[in-house]
Amino acid sequence: MSKGKPQQRGVLVRTTETKDGRIRISLDDLVNSDDKGAIWKYDVHVTAKDFKASEFESLELPEKELADFGYYVLARLRAYNKAD
Numbered sequence: 001m002s003k004g005k006p007q008q009r010g011v012l013v014r015t016t017e018t019k020d021g022r023i024r025i026s027l028d029d030l031v032n033s034d035d036k037g038a039i040w041k042y043d044v045h046v047t048a049k050d051f052k053a054s055e056f057e058s059l060e061l062p063e064k065e066l067a068d069f070g071y072y073v074l075a076r077l078r079a080y081n082k083a084d
Contacts, residue, residue: 011028011073012030012040012042014026021053022053023052023053023056025048025049025056026048029076031043
């Protein structure tokens with residue numbers, strides 16, 4: 001990255017299946033690692049939440065849990081903007 005240019009940051013949301021068949025949703029921080037914005041690298045793991053596969057597949061999750069998850073993603077992105 002060139003000097004003086006703010007570092008671009010992002011949030012990666014991903015799913016993996018656990019050994020017991022649950023679905024894990026993970027949030028990780030990413031950092032842009034080049035001037036053209038094409039290469040993103042893992043920075044740090046933020047949090048993860050496991051769900052029963054049936055809950056995840058049907059999206060039958062409590063409304064508050066869905067709202068909290070969305071809020072958390074937006075809060076991470078807002079924190080990046082405040083840091084620049």
